[in-house]
Amino acid sequence: MSGAMQQQLDFIAYIQRLLVEGDFSATYKFALLHALADISIEKHHADPQAQLQIKFDELVDKFITLYWHQASPFGATGNNTEQLLLQNTDSSKQAKIITTLHDAKLNNINSISQLKKSQGWKNIRSSTLKTIKEGPLWLLQKLNGKEECFLYPHIKGQSYITLNAGIASCFRRFYDLVVYLAKNAWLQKIQSIKHNQALIGPQSQLHEFLFGVDRNALTKAKPILVELQSNTCFYCQKLMKNAIEVDHFIPFSRYANDLGHNFVAAHSTCNNSKSDFLAAQLHRERWQEQNLVTNSQHLTNELSDFFNCDSDKSLAVSNWAYQVAQVNSAKLWVKKGYFEEAASFKYKQPSTGLDLVAEEKPRYDV
Incomplete structure (x- = not known):
């Protein structure tokens, strides 16, 4: 041993x-x-x-x-x-x-x-x-x-x-x-x-x-995320009309802390379908670009009164979550009924950038 x-x-x-x-x-x-x-x-x-x-x-x-x-x-x-x-x-x-x-x-x-x-x-x-x-x-x-x-x-x-x-x-x-x-x-x-x-x-x-989650605080994030995403669901990229929810991109069940950069706005159907799964690589790349690069400072300015806003910390948490998924050969949620296997990523530390390399893995439905 x-x-x-x-x-x-x-x-x-x-x-x-x-x-x-x-x-x-x-x-x-x-x-x-x-x-x-x-x-x-x-x-x-x-x-x-x-x-x-x-x-x-x-x-x-x-x-x-x-x-x-x-x-x-x-x-x-x-x-x-x-x-x-x-x-x-x-x-x-x-x-x-x-x-x-x-x-x-x-x-x-x-x-x-x-x-x-x-x-x-x-x-x-x-x-x-x-x-x-x-x-x-x-x-x-x-x-x-x-x-x-x-x-x-x-x-x-x-x-x-x-x-x-x-x-x-x-x-x-x-x-x-x-x-x-x-x-x-x-x-x-x-x-x-x-x-x-x-x-x-x-x-x-x-x-x-x-x-548990402070649901009242989550309501503060919703209008900011909706505007940032041009009123489109983060996951399906379709226009949101009703039943808009704030989703923890890294599920709260996996990391039970509210980080301001970890939120996205989504249809309730997409949010419920994703549930406690980690999202697929295509979603992860979009989340990093949206929340950790393009709008990092904006989210900090708007949400720091209500949440801990630290993009490096959010990246470190996501790296950990996906590494665990890789070790466990976990399923990553693509959309309702569709998943992909956790890819093999090469990570950099949060302070050195957001680059990662992924091997393509097959997607399958359930």
Whole structure:
């Protein structure tokens, strides 16, 4: 067995142990695990055995993104603090980041972009960083009272952590699994807190509340995309009249973050047919040209108040998604009922351009 394969097996075993043997009094460790997986995707490195440096500022941004929606009352439209879901097993104490972000929302801050422009951002950033450093950063890898630094060494006094050699590659390889496990453990933790059970009830949309798409924000993107695409469906290239939807080009089920450059406008029929499949190469090339080259700055200008707009990050995520598809010989959606096999691509890093080479693969229907 190769060293890389053994490390991947060890990685899966470690993540399993971390979730079973770790001490989780709050949900911060799940958020940190999710954040490490996300950043590993967004900062792709060509060498699978490379280390990956992650700055604390990147972790702060991820934590605020993950907790932003959760800092709203559950199942209510008002701002009653008592309706916030507790994220700490100490029923008398709310998770600090939830309180901080909820207070910001009470001050009419309605988006993360607004938050970063507000007078209180410096204090919020500092408070969130303190929470990360005092809590999950040095406790995530503490199993049964013992530090086992498989993911990254505990070197304090720096402004970053460094994932051990090959770990970022493991996060990329098993991203779906890691995020699935982190979210479900997070969900179970919230459900286990007695205070929350009366709010949640026997049947609830808790998963959608914690981790779903902000549909209201998507409506902000629709008119911009419709105008940009001259009112034509991104996929079938036909005129859109009714039932226009905003589609995540890289499906939300594969990468559960809203990136401003990842949206396209499409007929609802095309969107529903594409579902959670990756789009075919011809669509991908058009998406890159439309969103990452020709209209990159325009999308940033128009959508940065509502979404994270970073074209390099969007390209890195798409490269990762299509590489995984290639490894798994996945089907790529062409149009309703038609698919093609994932092609073999040669990728460049986001900073070096958008060039790629693809081998033609047969298309087939189902």
